[in-house]
Each structure stands twice: as structure tokens, then as C-alpha cells.
Amino acid sequence: MSNGEHRRGLRVVVIGGGVGGLCLAQGLRKSGVHVEVYERDPAVRGRNQGYRLHISPEGEDALRECLPAPVCDLLVATANSRYGYGMACYDEQLTPGWSPEIDDPRAGSPDKVDAVDRVTLRHVLLAGLDDAVRFGKRFTHFTRRPGHGVTAYFADGSATEADVLVAADGANSVLRSQCGITSTPRDLGVRTVFGRIPMTQSLRRAVPKVLQDRFTWVIGSDGHKLGLMPMVFRTRPAAAAARSPVAHAFDDADDYFMSVFSMHRTVLGIPDEEFLGMSGARLWQLVQERTASWHPALRTVLRHADVPETFPVAVRATVPVEPWPVGEVVPLGDAAHAMPPSGGVGANTAVRDAAALTRALLAVDRGEREIADAVGEYQTGMVASATAAVAMSLRVAKWSLRTIDFDESVLTASQ
Numbered sequence: 001m002s003n004g005e006h007r008r009g010l011r012v013v014v015i016g017g018g019v020g021g022l023c024l025a026q027g028l029r030k031s032g033v034h035v036e037v038y039e040r041d042p043a044v045r046g047r048n049q050g051y052r053l054h055i056s057p058e059g060e061d062a063l064r065e066c067l068p069a070p071v072c073d074l075l076v077a078t079a080n081s082r083y084g085y086g087m088a089c090y091d092e093q094l095t096p097g098w099s100p101e102i103d104d105p106r107a108g109s110p111d112k113v114d115a116v117d118r119v120t121l122r123h124v125l126l127a128g129l130d131d132a133v134r135f136g137k138r139f140t141h142f143t144r145r146p147g148h149g150v151t152a153y154f155a156d157g158s159a160t161e162a163d164v165l166v167a168a169d170g171a172n173s174v175l176r177s178q179c180g181i182t183s184t185p186r187d188l189g190v191r192t193v194f195g196r197i198p199m200t201q202s203l204r205r206a207v208p209k210v211l212q213d214r215f216t217w218v219i220g221s222d223g224h225k226l227g228l229m230p231m232v233f234r235t236r237p238a239a240a241a242a243r244s245p246v247a248h249a250f251d252d253a254d255d256y257f258m259s260v261f262s263m264h265r266t267v268l269g270i271p272d273e274e275f276l277g278m279s280g281a282r283l284w285q286l287v288q289e290r291t292a293s294w295h296p297a298l299r300t301v302l303r304h305a306d307v308p309e310t311f312p313v314a315v316r317a318t319v320p321v322e323p324w325p326v327g328e329v330v331p332l333g334d335a336a337h338a339m340p341p342s343g344g345v346g347a348n349t350a351v352r353d354a355a356a357l358t359r360a361l362l363a364v365d366r367g368e369r370e371i372a373d374a375v376g377e378y379q380t381g382m383v384a385s386a387t388a389a390v391a392m393s394l395r396v397a398k399w400s401l402r403t404i405d406f407d408e409s410v411l412t413a414s415q
């Protein structure tokens with residue numbers, strides 16, 4: 001560190017270069033802590049995980065805390081520019097209904113970050129980390145070293161040593177059980193078709209403005225629900241990257257809606273093996289069939305879908321969020337607490353974990369605290385905030401799918 005303070009030279013290895021793992025890497029690097037990230041995806045654009053991410057005020061604070069100024073500038077430049085009007089709810093004929101108030105203290109702030117494009121966020125979070133992130137590295141297991149620290153092993157036969165190993169490997173984490181967490185994400189019975197709908201000029205002309213400038217929920221009378229979330233870039237990703245001193249070329253993207261079409265599996269009436277294996281074309285056909293009698297403006301929006309970009313999800317949640325034996329192996333994000341996308345807080349909780357863990361590991365690196373003590377405090381805060389986030393996501397899922405049979409036992413278990 002520039003002020004010459006004594007540092008322990010802590011070596012942190014992060015498994016998973018998703019939202020939480022990369023945010024942690026940015027925070028640690030900014031604080032002068034050595035960090036390496038190992039990601040199984042071969043490149044930036046990985047699996048289907050949705051397109052637009054809602055960012056809460058707490059999530060924005062955590063991102064701003066972890067990111068160095070030039071990376072933060074990129075985040076702001078590529079964020080959503082048009083989400084100042086909250087949420088609106090309708091029935092399938094676009095008759096307005098009651099919708100929850102969204103109290104966002106950032107309303108009117110010109111540089112707020114209230115939604116981002118997921119692939120662009122990954123590019124942003126990678127900016128300046130070239131030498132710290134290794135793609136194409138699938139973690140398999142770890143062993144404890146005599147004394148302290150661990151050795152992490154990868155499918156390609158390589159290995160690396162760490163003082164602290166962070167499990168940021170997402171909802172299907174292989175590290176979770178190796179950390180001592182026994183609960184696994186449970187199926188909520190909700191099945192969802194995610195889609196991307198380019199916001200072309202013809203579409204903008206064809207549909208009412210009220211569908212374009214806010215988060216729209218359409219709650220059908222037959223147990224189907226559609227969410228339409230506009231993503232309107234403040235600056236196109238490629239242009240923002242070209243102006244940045246820290247970014248490589250970003251994948252470019254145009255404005256779009258993310259669409260989320262959900263129903264309970266009993267309403268879907270298609271076995272999981274078939275539904276989860278459906279092509280984008282087949283899924284989109286399913287959405288068209290189920291919305292055949294819906295308002296023409298909604299049908300028009302759906303007709304503009306980018307069909308190959310459509311994919312299915314079975315929604316899951318980790319209930320309860322469990323403490324783990326505190327030590328040198330530390331979970332973060334979905335690896336510890338998967339939650340349904342309905343609350344729009346999974347990524348926000350992951351970046352809050354990242355900011356808290358950055359603070360904890362910085363104190364360890366400075367010699368101010370021992371690992372067990374610092375990580376223990378991180379765990380207490382994380383379990384409390386993630387438990388609240390999972391419960392909120394479950395309540396939103398239940399509210400929006402209220403016309404159908406919801407697996408109540410999962411909700412009760414989270415209280």
C-alpha cells in the first residue's frame with residue numbers, strides 16, 4: 001500500500017467470476033489485497049442467466065464501494081437511463097390494478113444505477129482485472145494445507161494455493177457442501193420463460209409509452225404472469241468502453257425489454273424434462289399460445305422477441321440461509337443463498353456480500369483481525385441480510401402468482 005503500512009500479504013482465491021466474485025475481486029484489488037479469480041466459462045459471455053438486472057440502492061452502494069473510480073464511471077455510463085416511473089400492474093387486458101409502492105431514494109438522481117445489462121455488467125466488473133481472472137478453469141475440490149491455507153484443484157489438472165478460498169460459484173455451487181453448508185436450493189414450483197425483446201423503432205411506435213418507461217407486471221386470470229422490464233442504455237456499451245481508460249472492447253447491445261413469463265408447474269402442465277429442454281422457438285410458441293387472448297399491445301411486444309435468446313428456468317431458493325463452520329473457506333452470493341428472481345435482489349445481495357467480505361479480508365491483511373473473527377462477523381451480517389432478501393423474494397413470488405397453488409411450506413420455512 002502506498003502509505004507503507006504493514007500488510008500480511010494475504011492471498012485470496014475466488015471460485016466463480018460472476019457478479020459477486022468479480023465485485024469482490026475489484027474491492028480487494030482496490031484495497032491492495034492479492035486476489036485471483038477462477039471461472040469455468042471459457043469467456044465473458046457465459047450461460048443464460050437473464051438479461052437485465054435490477055440494482056437496489058443497497059446494491060448500488062456496494063458496487064460503488066468496491067469499484068475503483070474509472071470502473072464505476074463505466075458502470076454509470078452503461079446503466080439503465082429510463083426507470084424513473086416505478087412499477088405498474090395490469091390484468092391481461094391492460095386494466096390497471098393495485099401495485100406495490102417502490103420507495104427508491106435515488107429517484108431523480110441523474111447518475112443512479114437502478115438496472116444494468118448482465119453481460120455488460122460482467123464486462124464492467126472485469127475492467128482492469130485482466131491479470132487476476134483466469135477463464136476456462138473449472139474448480140473440482142480443495143484440500144487443507146498443514147498449518148493454514150488450502151490448495152484448490154481444477155478439472156484441467158492444475159492447482160493453486162490460497163490463504164482464503166471464496167466460494168462464489170453460484171446457485172449450483174460445488175464448493176457449498178465442501179464449506180459445510182448442508183441446505184441446497186429448493187424448487188419453488190415456479191417455471192419461467194425468460195426472453196429478450198429488442199426495442200426497435202417500430203416497436204416503440206406500436207406500443208403505449210406506459211409500457212416502455214417502467215417495470216410492467218401483467219397478472220393473468222389463468223395463473224400466468226408476464227413481467228416486462230425496459231433496459232435503455234445511457235450510453236451504448238461499445239461506445240462507453242471505447243472512451244474508458246480501463247475497458248477492453250465490450251459486446252455491444254441495443255435497448256431491449258427483458259420479458260419474464262411465469263406460472264406454477266401445475267399451470268404449465270408440461271413435465272420438467274420436456275420444458276427445460278425446449279428450444280427458444282418452442283418456448284416462444286408456448287408463450288404465444290398462452291397469451292393468445294391477451295391485449296393486442298402485449299401481443300405486439302411479444303411478437304418482437306429475439307427468439308433464439310429465449311430460455312427456461314425452474315425457480316429455486318435456499319431456505320434457510322445457513323451459517324457454516326467459520327474458517328478459510330468462505331461462501332458468497334448464490335452459493336450461500338439462492339433466491340427467486342422475483343424480488344430482483346439476488347445479485348444485489350451478492351455484491352453486498354462482496355463489499356462486506358472486502359472489509360473483513362482487508363482487516364485481516366492489515367493484521368488488525370484474525371480470519372475467524374473477521375469472517376465470523378461477515379457471516380453474521382450475511383446470514384441476516386440474505387435471510388431477509390430470500391423472504392422478500394418469496395413474498396413477491398407469492399403475491400404475483402397469487403392465483404395459483406404456491407408451495408407454502410417453503411415460505412413458512414423462511415420466516
Ligand SMILES: Cc1cc2nc3c(=O)[nH]c(=O)nc-3n(C[C@H](O)[C@H](O)[C@H](O)COP(=O)(O)OP(=O)(O)OC[C@H]3O[C@@H](n4cnc5c(N)ncnc54)[C@H](O)[C@@H]3O)c2cc1C
Nearest residue numbers: 016018019020040050054139170333334344345346347348
Ligand atoms: C433469469 C434471472 C434473472 C435475475 N434477475 C435478477 C435481478 O434483476 N436482480 C438481482 O439482484 N438478481 C437477479 N437474479 C439473481 C442473480 O443473477 C444472482 O443472484 C447473482 O448472479 C448471484 O451472483 P453470484 O456471483 O453469487 O453467482 P453467479 O453470478 O451465478 O456467478 C457464479 C459464477 O461461478 C461460475 N462457476 C460455477 N461453478 C464453477 C466451478 N466449478 N468452477 C469455476 N467457476 C464456476 C459460474 O460460471 C458463474 O460465472 C436473476 C437470476 C436469474 C437466473
